[in-house]
Amino acid sequence: MPGEPNAEFPPPARSLAPLNPSPGLRSPLPEAPAPLSGVPAPLLQVQALRKEYKTGRGSLVLFDNLNFSVFPGELVAIIGESGAGKSSLLHLLGALDAPTSGKVLFRANDALDSHAKDGHADPIDLCSLPPNLASEFRNRQIGYVWQAHYLLPEFTALENVAMPLLTREEDRKPSLAKALDRLSEVELADRADHRSGELSGGEQQRVSLARALVTNPRLLLADEPTGDLDHRTSEVVFSLIERLHAAHRLTSILVTHNPAFARRCTRVFQLRDRRMEEISPKIV
Numbered sequence: 001m002p003g004e005p006n007a008e009f010p011p012p013a014r015s016l017a018p019l020n021p022s023p024g025l026r027s028p029l030p031e032a033p034a035p036l037s038g039v040p041a042p043l044l045q046v047q048a049l050r051k052e053y054k055t056g057r058g059s060l061v062l063f064d065n066l067n068f069s070v071f072p073g074e075l076v077a078i079i080g081e082s083g084a085g086k087s088s089l090l091h092l093l094g095a096l097d098a099p100t101s102g103k104v105l106f107r108a109n110d111a112l113d114s115h116a117k118d119g120h121a122d123p124i125d126l127c128s129l130p131p132n133l134a135s136e137f138r139n140r141q142i143g144y145v146w147q148a149h150y151l152l153p154e155f156t157a158l159e160n161v162a163m164p165l166l167t168r169e170e171d172r173k174p175s176l177a178k179a180l181d182r183l184s185e186v187e188l189a190d191r192a193d194h195r196s197g198e199l200s201g202g203e204q205q206r207v208s209l210a211r212a213l214v215t216n217p218r219l220l221l222a223d224e225p226t227g228d229l230d231h232r233t234s235e236v237v238f239s240l241i242e243r244l245h246a247a248h249r250l251t252s253i254l255v256t257h258n259p260a261f262a263r264r265c266t267r268v269f270q271l272r273d274r275r276m277e278e279i280s281p282k283i284v
């Protein structure tokens with residue numbers, strides 16, 4: 001897929017498991033009631049989520065009966081020991097993988113072009129989206145930042161940032177103009193013509209942050225975005241995430257092993273022993 005401008009971006013990390021029968025994109029969901037006036041509805045609502053991998057040596061249950069909500073504007077940290085299932089969970093929240101059971105409800109008026117035509121704001125169960133809609137949803141609603149930058153080496157920084165727009169066949173010129181805006185926001189406009197190999201690790205990660213935001217997503221998902229960086233560069237990248245989270249009025253969920261960064265989030269969830277526990281950012 002790298003090098004193919006028409007390939008989906010971001011790539012699905014893991015293939016989607018068989019779909020639930022009759023997902024019914026617009027079916028009313030009584031378990032997600034309309035909000036009381038003045039109380040925001042959650043952007044994401046996780047219900048009874050279970051993830052189990054079948055392996056040659058039996059089954060591995062990563063988590064079971066996870067229930068939590070994330071509200072618009074929140075900056076949420078997910079922490080937990082290596083192997084606890086943080087990345088697997090993030091893939092489910094980002095419609096990149098299917099759970100064994102449970103739901104991930106996403107509420108946005110314009111979550112999908114096809115969904116929004118009559119102004120419906122019922123939540124969409126990301127676990128039930130057919131692959132073509134899941135792909136459209138990911139492109140329009142979610143920005144992803146991974147520990148590795150996954151920039152395409154044969155393209156410039158500017159083209160890499162524009163890639164999510166180019167892959168959905170938007171015109172090249174406005175796409176590149178928007179990409180340049182985002183590169184400016186991460187203070188890398190002067191590196192627009194560099195290829196990824198001509199950028200430092202911190203710069204590569206800032207380019208991937210610009211790429212994540214080029215589509216104006218609702219939700220930013222970041223999996224150890226500073227995991228490969230030194231202390232000082234980590235601080236630069238995390239501060240940028242904080243700044244852009246606020247500037248773009250994002251809802252952001254980031255997995256981190258860095259307690260100092262978790263403490264700067266509005267809420268902290270700890271994944272441990274197959275369960276999710278909310279803890280105060282003050283005691284991380």
Ligand SMILES: Nc1ncnc2c1ncn2[C@@H]1O[C@H](COP(=O)(O)OP(=O)(O)OP(=O)(O)O)[C@@H](O)[C@H]1O
Binds near residue numbers: 081
């Ligand atoms: N496709 C898969 N098939 C089987 N087991 C898997 C698969 N993907 C992940 N696992 C296992 O699931 C467990 C959780 O993996 P995951 O990557 O979600 O952990 P993590 O909390 O993100 O860890 P880290 O902090 O090291 O990144 C691990 O033990 C891993 O080996």
Ligand SMILES: [Mg+2]
Binds near residue numbers: 086088223
């Ligand atoms: Mg991980």
